[in-house]
Amino acid sequence: MTRRVLxxxxxxxALVLHLSPTVRAQELPVRPGLITAHLDSYxxxxxxxxxxxLALWLINRTSQQIDVGHNAPYYMSDLEVFDAAGKAVSPSxxxxxxxxxxxxxxxxxxxxxxxxxxxNDPRITEREGLGYxxxxxxxxxxxxxxxxxxxxxxSYSLSASLRGLTAITPGGTAFTASPSDxxxxxxxxxxx
Numbered sequence: 001m002t003r004r005v006l007x008x009x010x011x012x013x014a015l016v017l018h019l020s021p022t023v024r025a026q027e028l029p030v031r032p033g034l035i036t037a038h039l040d041s042y043x044x045x046x047x048x049x050x051x052x053x054l055a056l057w058l059i060n061r062t063s064q065q066i067d068v069g070h071n072a073p074y075y076m077s078d079l080e081v082f083d084a085a086g087k088a089v090s091p092s093x094x095x096x097x098x099x100x101x102x103x104x105x106x107x108x109x110x111x112x113x114x115x116x117x118x119x120n121d122p123r124i125t126e127r128e129g130l131g132y133x134x135x136x137x138x139x140x141x142x143x144x145x146x147x148x149x150x151x152x153x154x155s156y157s158l159s160a161s162l163r164g165l166t167a168i169t170p171g172g173t174a175f176t177a178s179p180s181d182x183x184x185x186x187x188x189x190x191x192x
Contacts, residue, residue: 029176030175033178034061035167035177037056037059038059038114038184039158040057041054044188045188045191046190052143053141054158056116057116059115062169064169065108065111066109067109069106069167072096072117072119073117074096074145077162077163080161080182081150083152083155084156089148093147094147116139117139118138151190154190155189157185157187159182159186161183165177
């Protein structure tokens with residue numbers, strides 16, 4: 001390929017990956033099983049009122065590199081939360097801030113190589129950010145940014161599904177990840 005074609009494909013990929021989730025869902029095909037999510041919890045036991053911190057990994061299940069549109073993990077995925085009795089817990093607050101700031105970014109996913117989604121929230125202070133410097137990239141996001149506030153002691157099961165995640169192959173084929181592909185299940189316990 002010529003340099004001009006590569007630059008054109010890169011610019012097209014960046015623009016496609018930067019589309020709003022509504023436009024993406026309507027115009028791009030859904031491709032299940034190509035990109036999956038892995039969810040981690042900072043720890044397994046939290047005290048009531050303590051932030052429950054989660055990290056999101058993306059895994060390319062194909063044999064070639066795929067570029068995905070970048071955003072905060074709580075905008076790239078939805079959570080499903082169940083209590084110890086298996087009852088679904090509903091989100092109770094709005095999602096956290098989106099700090100894209102108009103930048104067009106893409107995350108390259110190499111075959112079978114998990115990539116940790118990092119984000120920047122300049123409003124987080126050093127105290128709130130687990131010692132990160134203000135403005136530094138963060139890997140752990142509070143569950144409240146997905147809309148959940150878990151205040152009752154007990155055990156909970158959490159899983160993620162990719163939401164409105166746009167991707168593009170090296171050949172220029174754009175698609176969205178399937179929200180039906182669920183991540184691993186993370187179990188957390190909240191104690192008084």
